[in-house]
Amino acid sequence: MKELKKRLQDISHLSSVLALLCWDQEVYMPKKGADRRAASIAELNGIIHNKFLAIDSDGLLTKLKKELDENKLKGKDVVIVTEVWRNFEREKKLPEEFVREIAETVSRAQGVWAEARNKNDFKLFLPWLTKIVKLKRKEAEYIGYEKSPYDALLDACEPGMDSEQALQILNDLKDFLMPFLKEIKDSQKNIKPKILEGKFPLDRQAVFNEMVVSKMGFDMEAGRIDKTTHPFADGLHPNDVRITTRYRLNDALYSLGSVIHEAGHGIYEQGLPVEDFGTPLSESVSLGIHESQSRMWENIIGKSKPFWKYFYPKLQKEFPEPFKKVALDDFLKVINKVAPSLIRTEADEVTYNLHIILRFEIEKEMIEGSIDLKDLPKIWKSKMKEYLGVDVPSDALGVLQDVHWSIGLIGYFPTYAFGNLYSAQFFSKMKKDIPDTDKKMVKGDFVEIKKWLNKKIHAHGKTYKAGELVKKVTGEDLNSRYFIEYLKEKYKKAR
DSSP: OHHHHHHHHHHHHHHHHHHHHHHHHHHTOOGGGHHHHHHHHHHHHHHHHHHHHGGGTTSHHHHHHHHHHTTOOOTHHHHHHHHHHHHHHHHTTSOHHHHHHHHHHHHHHHHHHHHHHHHTOHHHHHHHHHHHHHHHHHHHHHHOOSSOHHHHHHHHHSTTOOHHHHHHHHHHHHHHHHHHHHHHHGGGTTOOGGGGOOOOOHHHHHHHHHHHHHHHTOOGGGEEEEEOSSOOEEEEETTEEEEEEOOBTTBHHHHHHHHHHHHHHHHHHHHSOGGGTTSGGGSOSOHHHHHHHHHIIIIIITTSHHHHHHHHHHHHHHOHHHHTTSOHHHHHHHHTOOOOOSOGGGOOHHHHHHHHHHHHHHHHHHHHTOSOGGGHHHHHHHHHHHHHOOOOOOSTTTTTSOSGGGGTOTTOTHHHHHHHHHHHHHHHHHHHHSTTHHHHHHTTOOHHHHHHHHHHTGGGTTSSOHHHHHHHHHSSOOOSHHHHHHHHHHTGGGO
């Protein structure tokens, strides 16, 4: 076990370097560096792939797997060997040449996607998307699946989940959300978001953002915040976590919302056990569980009245115009306004999952080959009209708005919806365990919230699968009831 941990840590050091290259690609890399960076990323991916497979070059992992099957391993060792073996079985099915090819392809495609979005030209990106979809289908064939090739990709993001389960969960959610949206939409028409617009210097926004996330518990000595096109979080190590945001001069909340969201991811990464770095014990459970942390902080906590009772006076002091003229209750109505919109990352809590369902349905059909990729803009516009009643004026604001497909993240989107469900279920349990949560937030005390999340979720690493963790923490299987009740309670006056 000691030798296995050493080999895993060696791989993790290289993975941290790879993460740093990818972070830099998004934050600081000059445009002309794209091709060279793509080649470097492909090379490093190949090295990491080979090094991971070499774990068993002398039969070490096979021997430990045998001991696992014979119940000779105990405690944490069981988790480590179980998860490493699972990843090993998946990784060894992928040829090195394929790993390098897909890494280089998505690295190059990302730059083309950004250009296509800027030029509002889907046809520019289409050849690269075609390559990526072909490669992801190939990946699914290498991995293997029982029913749908999409299952092989979804399992990499949310282990244990297949597309049939996902479809049932998301259809149930859709069945609630579409009529609920119609119920509350009319009552939201008189809310005027423009009352929060002003002129907010970006450097002052950055200082305010850092103050908020530090108060939440994101350790700025173990992390940093930078500017990017598409906000993300990247954990190189629990003591080196990068989060990013984007800014608008006339909207201070545009960057703050994404910073709070990414800080939720960052707090999770910083909460993973440092002493187990390199092993599955210091890795997140699933993307859905990860997303539950960001969505909880961004929406359930970060748009609540107790949260803003503490932070709003500080926002008013930092930016007297316009916030001094806006009462807290009016401010809260604006930031919680429900209105069907074009952009997923700017969507409210009610419509957000409809954006996700749309993407899930499309990418599942892309991988299964039941739609022609050149028809994506038309399909996208049709679903946006059906689900949200929104007319999409351009591909830049439609099918090209998300970075995910350009970087090969197919199977990722449904985990956002799972994250919303997990977050409401976790938060309900936390409120029972910490009955004075709201009072603490009003005082700016988020210590107990962070401690609860650290203890109940972050500290376990991959000890439990997502479904097991939810059951352990809440006593119930994942279900949509908590999220639905949360929305009904929050928007009851609007119904």
